[in-house]
């Protein structure tokens with residue numbers, strides 16, 4: 358394992374212990390070492406990709422399929438009322454480990470937590486025309502990348 362391997366690659370390689378709850382050839386799920394709730398689980402691709410846009414399609418599909426199947430299993434295992442499922446996608450969003458991971462955080466009635474809307478800072482005041490422009494920019498960029506069969510991240514790598 359190279360010196361700059363991520364801590365999650367080291368867990369996937371068995372070099373650092375973790376409480377593993379699910380494993381395939383491509384994907385690993387294990388309990389977070391500093392859980393926000395009982396059953397707080399991280400799901401990773403074994404290979405390190407920093408952001409979700411970097412993931413190959415097949416890995417992304419398997420990662421999401423694991424989240425979809427594990428989430429109700431975790432809820433049942435810890436008798437949770439719900440779950441918050443999220444990704445800190447980049448350092449400005451609070452990502453500390455530069456290796457894509459989905460957080461599955463069990464939630465309980467009256468646990469004192471907030472919804473996912475609480476993670477961003479001050480809400481921007483956006484006019485209708487600004488919203489129209491933003492939507493049009495995203496849509497046209499998406500159309501271009503779809504036509505090229507690529508993405509900004511794929512082009513950069």
Ligand code: 5GP
Pocket residue numbers: 364373375376387388389390391392399444445451452453454455
């Ligand atoms: P991030 O801020 O990158 O989305 O979250 C990283 C998560 O990884 C944190 O919730 C942190 O507790 C967890 N974590 C960091 N190092 C380890 C480790 O060595 N083992 C496990 N199981 N979790 C870790």
